[in-house]
Amino acid sequence: METPKPRVAVHKFSSCDGCQLALLNLGEDLLTLAERVELVHFAEAGPLDPDTEVDVAFVEGSVSTPEDIERIQHIRQHSRLLIAIGACATAGGIQALRNGADGAQWIAQIYSHPEAISSLAQSTPIASHVKVDFELWGCPVSGVQMLAVVNSLLLGVAPRDNADKVCTECKRNGYPCVMVSRGIACMGPVTRAGCGALCPGLGRDCYGCYGPAENANTDALAAQFASLGLTPLDIVQRFQSINSQAPVFLAAADKLRMRGDG
Amino acid sequence: MSAPPAMDSGPPHAASVVARSQESPTIFTLKLRLDDAAAQAAYRFAPGQFNMLYLYGVGEVPISIMTDPEARDGIGHTIRAVGRVTRGLAALQPGDRVGLRGPFGRGWPLQEMGGRDVVLVTGGLGCAPAVSVIHYVLRRRERFGKLVIIQGVKHADDLIWREQYDRWAKLPDTQVLVAADEGAALWPWHVGRVTELFDLARFNPARAVAMMCGPEGMMRVTAEHLLARGLPESSLYLSMERNMQCAVGRCGHCQFGGAFVCRDGPVFNWGEAKTLLAHRGF
Amino acid sequence: MFSSQPNHARFLPLAQLHTLVAKLMQLAYQCLGPAVENGAIVMRELDAPDGLPRGLQAEQSPGRYRLTRDPLNRYFAWANGPQAIKPQAFAPKESLWRVERDDAGALQFAAVEAVAPAQAIIGVRACDLAALALQDAHFLSAGRRDAHYAKRRELLFLVAVQCAEPGATCFCASTGDGPTPTAGYDLALAELAEGFVAVAGSAKGGAVLDALNLSPATPQQIDAARQQGQAAAAAQTRSLPGRNLREALMSRLEHPRWDEVAARCLACGNCTAVCPTCFCHAEADEPALDGQSSRHERVWDSCFGESHGYLHGFNVRSDIRSRYRQWFTHKLATWHDQFGRSGCVGCGRCIAWCPVGIDLTEEVAALTAGVQP
Numbered sequence: 001m002e003t004p005k006p007r008v009a010v011h012k013f014s015s016c017d018g019c020q021l022a023l024l025n026l027g028e029d030l031l032t033l034a035e036r037v038e039l040v041h042f043a044e045a046g047p048l049d050p051d052t053e054v055d056v057a058f059v060e061g062s063v064s065t066p067e068d069i070e071r072i073q074h075i076r077q078h079s080r081l082l083i084a085i086g087a088c089a090t091a092g093g094i095q096a097l098r099n100g101a102d103g104a105q106w107i108a109q110i111y112s113h114p115e116a117i118s119s120l121a122q123s124t125p126i127a128s129h130v131k132v133d134f135e136l137w138g139c140p141v142s143g144v145q146m147l148a149v150v151n152s153l154l155l156g157v158a159p160r161d162n163a164d165k166v167c168t169e170c171k172r173n174g175y176p177c178v179m180v181s182r183g184i185a186c187m188g189p190v191t192r193a194g195c196g197a198l199c200p201g202l203g204r205d206c207y208g209c210y211g212p213a214e215n216a217n218t219d220a221l222a223a224q225f226a227s228l229g230l231t232p233l234d235i236v237q238r239f240q241s242i243n244s245q246a247p248v249f250l251a252a253a254d255k256l257r258m259r260g261d262g
Numbered sequence: 263m264s265a266p267p268a269m270d271s272g273p274p275h276a277a278s279v280v281a282r283s284q285e286s287p288t289i290f291t292l293k294l295r296l297d298d299a300a301a302q303a304a305y306r307f308a309p310g311q312f313n314m315l316y317l318y319g320v321g322e323v324p325i326s327i328m329t330d331p332e333a334r335d336g337i338g339h340t341i342r343a344v345g346r347v348t349r350g351l352a353a354l355q356p357g358d359r360v361g362l363r364g365p366f367g368r369g370w371p372l373q374e375m376g377g378r379d380v381v382l383v384t385g386g387l388g389c390a391p392a393v394s395v396i397h398y399v400l401r402r403r404e405r406f407g408k409l410v411i412i413q414g415v416k417h418a419d420d421l422i423w424r425e426q427y428d429r430w431a432k433l434p435d436t437q438v439l440v441a442a443d444e445g446a447a448l449w450p451w452h453v454g455r456v457t458e459l460f461d462l463a464r465f466n467p468a469r470a471v472a473m474m475c476g477p478e479g480m481m482r483v484t485a486e487h488l489l490a491r492g493l494p495e496s497s498l499y500l501s502m503e504r505n506m507q508c509a510v511g512r513c514g515h516c517q518f519g520g521a522f523v524c525r526d527g528p529v530f531n532w533g534e535a536k537t538l539l540a541h542r543g544f
Numbered sequence: 545m546f547s548s549q550p551n552h553a554r555f556l557p558l559a560q561l562h563t564l565v566a567k568l569m570q571l572a573y574q575c576l577g578p579a580v581e582n583g584a585i586v587m588r589e590l591d592a593p594d595g596l597p598r599g600l601q602a603e604q605s606p607g608r609y610r611l612t613r614d615p616l617n618r619y620f621a622w623a624n625g626p627q628a629i630k631p632q633a634f635a636p637k638e639s640l641w642r643v644e645r646d647d648a649g650a651l652q653f654a655a656v657e658a659v660a661p662a663q664a665i666i667g668v669r670a671c672d673l674a675a676l677a678l679q680d681a682h683f684l685s686a687g688r689r690d691a692h693y694a695k696r697r698e699l700l701f702l703v704a705v706q707c708a709e710p711g712a713t714c715f716c717a718s719t720g721d722g723p724t725p726t727a728g729y730d731l732a733l734a735e736l737a738e739g740f741v742a743v744a745g746s747a748k749g750g751a752v753l754d755a756l757n758l759s760p761a762t763p764q765q766i767d768a769a770r771q772q773g774q775a776a777a778a779a780q781t782r783s784l785p786g787r788n789l790r791e792a793l794m795s796r797l798e799h800p801r802w803d804e805v806a807a808r809c810l811a812c813g814n815c816t817a818v819c820p821t822c823f824c825h826a827e828a829d830e831p832a833l834d835g836q837s838s839r840h841e842r843v844w845d846s847c848f849g850e851s852h853g854y855l856h857g858f859n860v861r862s863d864i865r866s867r868y869r870q871w872f873t874h875k876l877a878t879w880h881d882q883f884g885r886s887g888c889v890g891c892g893r894c895i896a897w898c899p900v901g902i903d904l905t906e907e908v909a910a911l912t913a914g915v916q917p
Contacts, residue, residue, distance in 0.1 A: 152346075154835060155319045157349060160346060174627060176609075176625070178582055181583035215862075215864055217810045272641065273642075273653035273654060274643075276653060318645055322827065360651075505853060513845070519794075
């Protein structure tokens with residue numbers, strides 16, 4: 001049964017490190033994990049060896065600078081499997097809000113030495129640049145999801161992709177629907193499960209940080225948001241947040257804008 | 263239709279892979295044996311029934327049993343590697359361990375076949391749930407009339423068990439008709455739709471039993487043809503595929519109208535299934 | 545709950561309601577009663593015999609639920625909340641079995657027994673009891689008895705209450721399932737101004753009732769409770785046709801209304817989660833990280849989800865139209881084939897808790913318009 005431990009790297013691109021923290025925060029499970037895989041590169045945890053050959057590369061963050069473009073190619077060439085983790089890596093992240101704006105103008109307004117900033121006009125997901133074997137959505141991803149992915153890889157099978165809605169987890173947890181009981185604009189019905197319905201469980205509306213679910217009926221949800229009293233601009237902003245460039249959310253926002261509502 | 267009692271709906275039974283063969287680039291066969299010798303000796307199934315195969319840490323899949331019920335060299339399952347579990351099963355080698363629950367469901371109408379012509383029309387891997395009927399008939403050849411085996415595949419490379427079709431084709435009173443939508447070099451059979459072969463099939467509709475397994479579109483067309491040739495609806499059967507997770511009519515995924523395919527099927531009489539089969543999405 | 549049998553009904557004065565809860569607690573039942581959470585009335589554990597809240601009420605309409613106060617400050621003047629009995633008998637998530645793997649790869653399987661407390665649920669409604677009877681028919685039928693459900697179910701003590709104030713989404717009178725409980729309870733209460741008409745529906749309910757040493761209810765009190773039930777039935781504003789809809793719906797499988805409702809439906813599955821009769825569940829493995837064991841879990845599933853119709857490389861129901869139609873025709877049409885009645889008990893939860901307010905009764909009317917009754 002004893003096979004060599006899979007070699008694993010965790011890489012960071014443009015991101016806040018929150019997804020790597022999901023791994024670091026696993027506590028005891030991380031120790032068990034360290035016995036079953038060889039963590040060869042994980043800057044946040046210590047090991048540094050970004051150029052080595054690995055079985056699995058977890059990539060956090062979006063491609064946002066000219067240097068990122070070269071680096072992701074290099075990682076792809078040296079990794080048997082490449083797994084994008086988190087909203088930045090799967091949809092461009094919060095920083096992709098600049099994709100629809102004049103980024104150069106923002107830089108000029110914010111930084112005293114704008115010429116020192118080297119960034120691409122667009123923040124893009126990893127899959128826009130290289131082949132990605134599996135995407136784990138979320139901002140941040142959850143430790144439970146990370147473990148499930150690693151476990152699947154250790155078993156030699158593809159990770160389970162759950163694109164069902166947040167509502168499925170919300171109802172299993174016994175949370176009453178906040179959209180119905182409080183009239184707040186919850187993104188749960190169009191958002192991917194995986195977080196365990198964290199926000200609705202605290203009486204808050206889901207804000208879509210896990211990205212679009214399968215068969216997301218954004219038109220119907222937008223119509224309901226309008227009848228809850230949201231302005232067209234409010235509704236556009238619901239879809240234009242952490243996963244603004246996820247195609248389904250972007251299309252929903254564009255549709256509202258084209259109608260002149262937003 | 264025969265349905266020996268299912269083992270149970272509880273945990274699977276430990277089983278081992280005793281043989282593995284690669285049938286095509288994506289299709290493979292696993293022969294399994296229950297680790298508990300008494301359970302293996304007591305294991306009985308009817309052609310057309312299925313087992314739930316469990317891959318450690320991953321989950322279960324329903325797979326029809328393709329061996330002859332009287333074969334004693336393991337319980338055979340021919341599988342296409344397409345999902346998480348089946349791709350994982352594809353990596354198993356003899357000696358590896360799995361879980362097995364079964365057999366489940368209602369099998370082919372063997373009791374009704376006595377003395378009659380037997381017609382099997384299958385498409386793609388639909389041949390797997392039906393092949394145990396062929397084995398069954400060949401082992402008791404004198405009890406049945408003509409045997410007609412019709413199999414269609416998308417591409418010539420998708421045809422598995424070629425030597426068996428060749429062998430069956432040489433048997434008396436047995437007709438084998440195979441078609442591939444797309445042929446290949448040295449393809450000895452028909453190139454085109456399997457439906458184009460129907461007129462060549464020689465059997466007596468009034469005294470035949472026909473069984474179909476394959477894509478639902480293919481089965482609808484086949485049914486139209488067979489009924490038009492005078493086969494009574496009551497003599498036409500099909501095996502259906504749906505999502506099955508519990509295999510005992512509990513989890514709800516395989517509901518097809520008022521039927522649970524895992525328990526009330528997977529073999530149905532055409533009359534039971536035809537209404538809903540006419541609509542996509544059930 | 546009202547029979548002609550003499551002395552079957554007792555009278556529990558308002559001030560003594562806590563003695564019923566105390567008795568159940570003394571019998572070691574974990575007592576669940578109404579509580580407010582996330583703006584809704586939910587069933588949660590009572591911490592003390594006098595812990596039942598008064599005056600709770602909620603307004604319900606399609607896609608909308610708002611807490612209000614009952615001006616009469618009654619205990620049970622609310623119609624149902626999002627859940628009542630279902631999660632207690634059919635757990636939203638539980639382990640079915642586990643498997644150990646040794647270093648040689650050998651597998652050992654073992655069933656996981658349900659760990660369930662004895663629970664008394666105070667405030668279940670007639671619709672919930674009718675739904676439970678259907679869940680029983682599904683999970684406890686001969687030959688496929690579900691051990692996990694059976695264990696939880698047999699430990700339940702059900703205190704039903706008559707609905708005096710139906711919600712605007714309620715239509716149990718039209719399905720024949722309420723508003724007065726008729727069967728399936730251990731105890732049933734009808735709340736009047738000064739106390740409760742109480743009847744037992746089981747031996748264990750009878751023992752509890754006897755232990756409370758109550759006086760018989762007067763004929764006037766029983767009559768008041770009966771009239772209250774009739775008034776509650778008459779007050780319901782929604783209804784389903786009182787006939788088997790099987791043929792009407794199954795002859796309209798390509799009706800344009802399915803496309804129309806699919807355009808509004810979020811396919812979020814909330815209707816199936818709050819529906820007290822929906823029983824679909826998914827099974828999945830949760831392997832331990834050390835590679836030596838795995839638990840086989842089941843969780844509530846929904847025919848509105850992506851994986852429900854998945855099989856071997858394609859999806860039978862990839863679009864919302866076919867998923868809505870699957871749910872709707874199963875619940876109201878082919879349920880008759882499986883259980884001898886419709887799967888709808890008129891609780892109205894799918895209407896109130898649909899985030900976009902799709903109204904089942906309205907969809908039935910649209911789909912069956914023009915069909916001879």
